[in-house]
Each structure stands twice: as structure tokens, then as C-alpha cells.
Amino acid sequence: xxxxxxxxxxxxxxxxxxxxxxxxxxxxxxxxxxxxxxxxxxxxxxxxxxxxxxxxxxxxxxxxxxxxxxxxxxxxxxxxxxxxxxxxxxxxxxxxxxxxxxxxxxxxxxxxxxxxxxxxxxxxxxxxxxxxxxxxxxxxxxxxxxxxxxxxxxxxxxxxxxxxxxxxxxxxxxxxxxxxxxxxxxxxxxxxxxxxxxxxxxxxxxxxxxxxxxxxxxxxxxxxxxxxxxxxxxxxxxxxxxxxxxxxxxxxxxxxxxxxxxxxxxxxxxxxxxxxxxxxxxxxxxxxxxxxxxxxxxxxxxxxxxxxxxxxxxxxxxxxxxxxxxxxxxxxxxxxxxxxxxxxxxxxxxxxxxxxxxxxxxxxxxxxxxxxxxxxxxxxxxxxxxxxxxxxxxxxxxxxxxxxxxxxxxxxxxxxxxxxxxxxxxxxxxxxxx
Numbered sequence: 001x002x003x004x005x006x007x008x009x010x011x012x013x014x015x016x017x018x019x020x021x022x023x024x025x026x027x028x029x030x031x032x033x034x035x036x037x038x039x040x041x042x043x044x045x046x047x048x049x050x051x052x053x054x055x056x057x058x059x060x061x062x063x064x065x066x067x068x069x070x071x072x073x074x075x076x077x078x079x080x081x082x083x084x085x086x087x088x089x090x091x092x093x094x095x096x097x098x099x100x101x102x103x104x105x106x107x108x109x110x111x112x113x114x115x116x117x118x119x120x121x122x123x124x125x126x127x128x129x130x131x132x133x134x135x136x137x138x139x140x141x142x143x144x145x146x147x148x149x150x151x152x153x154x155x156x157x158x159x160x161x162x163x164x165x166x167x168x169x170x171x172x173x174x175x176x177x178x179x180x181x182x183x184x185x186x187x188x189x190x191x192x193x194x195x196x197x198x199x200x201x202x203x204x205x206x207x208x209x210x211x212x213x214x215x216x217x218x219x220x221x222x223x224x225x226x227x228x229x230x231x232x233x234x235x236x237x238x239x240x241x242x243x244x245x246x247x248x249x250x251x252x253x254x255x256x257x258x259x260x261x262x263x264x265x266x267x268x269x270x271x272x273x274x275x276x277x278x279x280x281x282x283x284x285x286x287x288x289x290x291x292x293x294x295x296x297x298x299x300x301x302x303x304x305x306x307x308x309x310x311x312x313x314x315x316x317x318x319x320x321x322x323x324x325x326x327x328x329x330x331x332x333x334x335x336x337x338x339x340x341x342x343x344x345x346x347x348x349x350x351x352x353x354x355x356x357x358x359x360x361x362x363x364x365x366x367x368x369x370x371x372x373x374x375x376x377x378x379x380x381x382x383x384x385x386x387x388x389x390x391x392x393x394x395x396x397x398x399x400x401x402x403x404x405x406x407x408x409x410x411x412x413x414x415x416x417x418x419x420x421x422x423x424x425x426x427x428x429x430x431x432x433x434x
Contacts, residue, residue, distance in 0.1 A: 070222045071311075077215045078433035084208045085297035091201045098194045105187045112180045119173045219427055223313060292338045295392035299366045300431040303342045303375060304398060304409045306333030308434055312427040327425040328374070328412035335379050335407040337398040341389040342373045342411070342432060349418075350381050356410070357402025360395055361418055372418040376410040377401050 291305040310330040341362050349361035356376035360383065364371040379399025389395060400407045413431055414424040 067222060067225050067311075070218050070225065074215060074218050074222070074429060075434060077211055077218065081208065081211045081215065081298075082296055082433055084204055084211060088201065088204045088208065089297055091197055091204060095194060095197045095201070098190055098197065102187065102190050102194065105183055105190065109180060109183050109187065112176050112183070116173065116176050116180065119169060119176075122169065216430060219430055222311075222429075223427065227314070291333070292394070293340065293392075295340075296433050299391070300343050300433075301340070301391050302331075302432050302434060303373070303411050304331045304333060304337060304339045306331035306337060306398070306409065309408060312429065325422070327421045328376075328410050329428050330408045330410050331398075332406065332408040333398050335397070335399050337407075337409075338394050339375050339378060339396040339398060339409055340392050341395050342413075343371070343391050345371075345373070345389060347383045347385050347387045347389060347395070348372065350383055350385050352401070355403040357404060358396070358399065362389060362395070363417070370416050372414045372416070374410075374412040374414070374418060376412075377404045377408060379407070 293302045293305045295301045308329060309332045310326055312326060312329055314325055339360075343362070343364045343366060345362040345364035347360065348363040349359060351359065353359040353376075356374075358376075358378040358381055360375045360378065360381055362373045362375075364373065375396060377399055378396040378401060380397045381395075382397070383389060383395045398407050398409050404410075411428055412418075412421065413426055413428045415426055416424045418424075
């Protein structure tokens with residue numbers, strides 16, 4: 001749109017063709033003076049319209065400058081949102097890891113407490129046995145009560161065994177109590193660490209919500225500017241209609257001349273198609289068609305790599321040449337470039353569809369809300385209806401099927417089910433990052 005207006009080119013073509021026709025064979029039907037007078041009037045009208053168009057283009061360029069600034073702010077916010085979502089993923093993983101460690105500590109503490117309790121019972125039983133026997137056990141009395149040397153050796157061995165068992169029980173009891181205290185202290189630290197992570201998570205989510213709200217505000221501003229742009233384009237269309245409302249006689253001559261030029265236009269189109277095919281093959285040989293976009297964190301991701309060439313809103317349609325609403329966004333890239341699902345979902349359509357060419361639709365359920373994403377002008381479809389797909393999964397390839405002036409992906413998002421391009425459509429930039 002920053003180049004010479006397409007409207008200007010069309011007006012010049014109309015006027016120039018009319019001028020040529022006025023000097024051609026069809027001029028025999030009128031006097032030369034009448035044709036010259038008609039030609040002069042058309043030139044005056046064309047000059048007047050050109051002046052109005054240039055004035056309107058200046059206003060359009062001013063609005064486009066605002067739109068470019070807003071888009072730059074949106075892209076900067078997208079980077080912040082992606083970074084925040086990555087931090088949230090890291091904190092969630094840390095909380096998950098800490099929770100696992102806490103569960104292991106709980107299990108270990110429970111086992112230590114069980115062992116300590118069992119030893120306490122054993123030690124209490126031994127003390128009770130001593131009390132029943134009337135006092136403490138004298139190992140010396142046991143040894144002196146031997147009837148023979150062999151009996152003495154047996155009693156000595158038994159006494160050593162008992163004493164060693166007592167020492168072992170007491171040592172194990174002391175070690176386990178020490179370990180129990182250490183693990184309880186570690187548990188307290190882990191619980192504190194987890195609480196800090198949860199607080200950080202709350203803060204990050206609040207920051208994310210704020211960033212998304214700011215992005216929404218910017219997109220609102222963008223759509224206001226695009227609405228202004230639409231009004232200004234309507235002024236241009238009105239001026240353009242004044243040129244089209246020429247006398248029927250001149251229009252008939254234009255049609256006649258266009259028929260003569262059909263063969264020239266066909267050859268130009270064939271040459272353009274040949275060059276585009278050569279460029280496509282060159283880009284494929286350079287590896288452009290295998291570029292898969294990075295998968296963003298969060299619920300949505302960009303469906304294809306490439307340059308954003310057309311946003312959501314009113315624009316001059318490249319084929320019809322009139323102001324029309326554009327219900328999605330376009331990403332330009334070479335034919336065969338991978339197209340991925342923008343979110344988890346189920347394929348609900350995968351076939352050619354009217355001017356869309358080859359189309360895939362994926363139905364999503366995100367936080368209880370149904371969405372439908374649409375991918376148009378595909379060169380190939382790699383999924384089938386009913387197939388479950390994941391965010392970032394390959395589903396097709398960029399092409400130029402249907403009404404398309406070159407290889408690109410036309411991408412739409414609808415809140416609810418798809419019931420036509422205008423029903424429930426929303427600006428995809430509210431959900432994906434570019």
C-alpha cells in the first residue's frame with residue numbers, strides 16, 4: 001500500500017485504453033471532433049480523481065504508520081509473554097520436583113518412626129524383665145555361677161552376645177533418631193521452598209495476565225486504526241466509481257480493447273507463473289520448504305513460518321481490487337512450507353472448499369471454550385477428519401490453491417464452530433505470537 005496505489009494504476013489503464021480506442025477503427029462510428037471532445041473530458045475527470053486519490057493516500061500512509069508502531073508493540077509483548085510462559089513452565093517443574101522429594105521424605109520419616117517405635121517397645125520389655133527379676137542383671141553373677149569350665153565358657157559367650165546386642169540396639173536407636181531429626185529439618189526446608197515457588201507462580205501468572213491484557217488493548221487500537229483505514233478506502237472507492245460510471249459507449253470500447261489484449265495478458269500470466277515456479281523450486285532447493293515454526297508455550301502457537309503479509313481487517317483485495325474484510329491473517333512462504341496445528345484438537349474438515357482451495361479445520365476445547373482454526377490455500381493435506389492432533393503437529397503445507405495470488409497460508413480463528421468466514425471470527429493475533 002505504500003507503493004503507487006492500485007486504484008491509480010487502474011484509473012490510468014481505463015483512461016489510456018479509452019484514449020487508444022478513440023483513435024482506433026471503432027472511431028469511424030463518430031466524428032473525430034466528438035471523440036476528441038470526449039477524450040478531453042475523460043482526461044479532466046481522471047486528473048481530478050488522481051488529485052483526490054493522492055490526498056487520500058497521504059491519510060492512509062499516516063494511519064499505516066500508526067499500525068506499524070502498534071504491530072511493533074504487539075511483537076515486543078509477544079516476546080515478553082513467551083518468556084513469562086517459559087518461566088511459569090520452569091516454576092511448575094520445580095514445584096513438581098519438590099513435591100516428589102517431599103513425598104519421599106514423608107515415606108522415609110514414617111519408616112524411621114516405625115523402627116524407633118519398635119525399638120522403644122523392645123527396650124521397655126527388657127527393662128520390665130529386669131524389674132520382674134528383682135533388680136539389674138549381674139553378668140558377673142552369671143559367670144561365677146558356672147558349674148564347670150565348659151559351662152563358664154558357654155556363659156561367657158552368652159553374656160558377650162547379650163551385651164553386644166544391647167549396644168547395637170542403642171546405637172541404631174541413636175542413629176535413627178539423629179537421621180529422623182535431619183530429615184524433619186530437610187522436610188521443613190522443602191516445604192518452605194515449595195511455598196516460595198507457589199508464590200512466585202502466582203506473581204508470574206499475574207504478570208502474564210497483565211501482558212495479555214496489554215496485548216488485547218493494543219489489538220483494539222489496531223482494529224480502530226483499521227476501521228479508519230476502511231472509511232478512507234471507501235472514499236477512494238467512491239472516486240473510483242465515478243470513473244467507472246462513464247458512458248456506455250466508452251465502456252463498450254474498453255471491453256472490445258480488453259478482448260484484443262486477452263492473448264497478451266495470457267502470455268504475461270504464463271510467464272509470471274513460470275518465474276514463480278522457478279522461484280519456488282529455488283527456495284525449496286535452499287531448504288525453505290522444510291522450515292517448521294518453533295512451538296510456543298501456552299495453548300496456541302504460530303501455524304507456519306513466514307512473513308506476515310496481511311492482517312485481520314479491511315483491505316483492498318489483491319484479486320477483486322475492492323475494499324473487502326479480511327477475516328484472518330496471511331503468512332507468505334514458498335510452496336511446501338510445513339503448516340502445523342495451532343493448538344491441540346480434532347480435525348473437523350480436510351478437503352477443498354470454495355475460494356479457500358484446500359482447507360483444514362481443527363476444533364479445539366481450551367479452558368472450557370470451543371474454538372475452530374482454519375488453514376487455507378494448502379498445497380497438500382496430511383491429516384483426515386476425526387484425527388486427533390497436537391499443538392505444533394504437521395497437518396499440511398503452504399500452497400496457492402483457490403483464489404490466491406501466490407503461495408501463502410490464510411489462517412483464521414473462530415470462537416465456537418465454523419459457520420462461514422464472517423461468523424464468530426476473531427483476530428488471530430489475540431491468541432498466537434508472531
